[in-house]
Amino acid sequence: DVKVTQSSRYLVKRTGEKVFLECVQDMDHENMFWYRQDPGLGLRLIYFSYDVKMKEKGDIPEGYSVSREKKERFSLILESASTNQTSMYLCASSFRSPNTEAFFGQGTRLTVV
């Protein structure tokens, strides 16, 4: 079974802290994605990566950065956490071929206080 693992299920951080959300997949997928999900807004794409060290901005990249040093790992970084970044964060991965199935992690619920 494909596994996408997010490092934390729940996280509480203080305003101004640097926050790292980690995601690891075990299927040798080229693509990896980070989304945030807020009530009434669906899933919004923050960043995605189609290869090691390669990244593309999604629809809401402001306040976030990413790192992909190894194929299996994709990190989302909040340089200086703010309360409006309180959200559910979801990581996904897929093969690069178009129209292939994406697999999601269980999500990290981040609260910034």
Next chain:
Amino acid sequence: LAKTTQPISMDSYEGQEVNITCSHNNIATNDYITWYQQFPSQGPRFIIQGYKTKVTNEVASLFIPADRKSSTLSLPRVSLSDTAVYYCLVGDRTNTGFQKLVFGTGTRLLVSP
């Protein structure tokens, strides 16, 4: 401009057939149509994908008319456990040609006894 449009919510009763329609007027020639299901506190999971006519699997059927400007996800004889949010996706590409996954707000299906 939204790539897909779905109803915000639908209600049904156990044992009924549920049809959720998605509009995608600007679908590209080589785009597939993909549906995902999301339960509360979980990441989305792939349900079904199609290009044209009809696709059926053990979970659902997908009907796509000849003009491909819409599609209908059909869930036969729903049960309480089908209560979830359903997302319709079509291809979305970056300026560099890589396919990214863009979710809308989805359709919230509530199945009652």
